[in-house]
Amino acid sequence: MKYYLALLTASALALTACGGGSESATSTSNQEAPASNTATASASDTASVVASASQASSMAAECRITLDSNDNMQFSSKEIAIKSNCKDVTITLTHSGKMPKAGMGHNVVITKARDKDGVVSDGMSFGVDKDYLKPDDTRVVAATKLIGGGESDTITFPVSKLNKEEEYVFFCSFPGHVAMMSGKVVFVE
Ligand code: ZN
Numbered sequence: 001m002k003y004y005l006a007l008l009t010a011s012a013l014a015l016t017a018c019g020g021g022s023e024s025a026t027s028t029s030n031q032e033a034p035a036s037n038t039a040t041a042s043a044s045d046t047a048s049v050v051a052s053a054s055q056a057s058s059m060a061a062e063c064r065i066t067l068d069s070n071d072n073m074q075f076s077s078k079e080i081a082i083k084s085n086c087k088d089v090t091i092t093l094t095h096s097g098k099m100p101k102a103g104m105g106h107n108v109v110i111t112k113a114r115d116k117d118g119v120v121s122d123g124m125s126f127g128v129d130k131d132y133l134k135p136d137d138t139r140v141v142a143a144t145k146l147i148g149g150g151e152s153d154t155i156t157f158p159v160s161k162l163n164k165e166e167e168y169v170f171f172c173s174f175p176g177h178v179a180m181m182s183g184k185v186v187f188v189e
Pocket of ligand 1: 073104105106107172173174177181
């Protein structure tokens with residue numbers, strides 16, 4: 001635990017250093033790059049710091065995970081990283097967009113990778129009232145409600161529902177969203 005905390009602190013420092021660097025860059029008046037470019041560069045730097053941290057012990061991996069979604073049909077992450085020693089995992093999905101769920105609804109559905117296509121195509125016919133999921137679909141490990149802009153939903157499920165030898169994915173089951181809105185569920189120490 002101490003080891004993990006130390007890594008967290010180190011990663012936090014690295015991130016802080018990143019942020020500080022980009023702030024001083026933007027405040028320099030003779031900076032040639034437009035502010036938006038600087039922001040993009042800084043975001044990808046941050047992403048690579050997180051990625052390299054996850055090799056050893058991800059700072060993103062927790063028993064509580066928050067994922068945002070938006071009106072551009074995107075999740076805020078392509079990965080849900082769960083610490084292997086979590087007993088339960090809690091996932092909160094937020095929707096920072098403005099569109100209603102009938103037009104731009106999002107949920108987080110977790111299945112085995114090989115079950116994804118079947119769950120999506122079966123769910124489509126059940127409509128927005130059933131969150132675009134077949135009721136009691138046993139292939140679904142966990143799923144939030146379908147939410148619209150400004151809403152959120154939180155689910156908690158035992159990590160024992162996931163077989164660590166299997167490959168799991170998460171996605172949004174709203175028709176047409178899965179291509180843009182899916183990612184991997186991974187375990188990290
Ligand atoms: Zn969606």
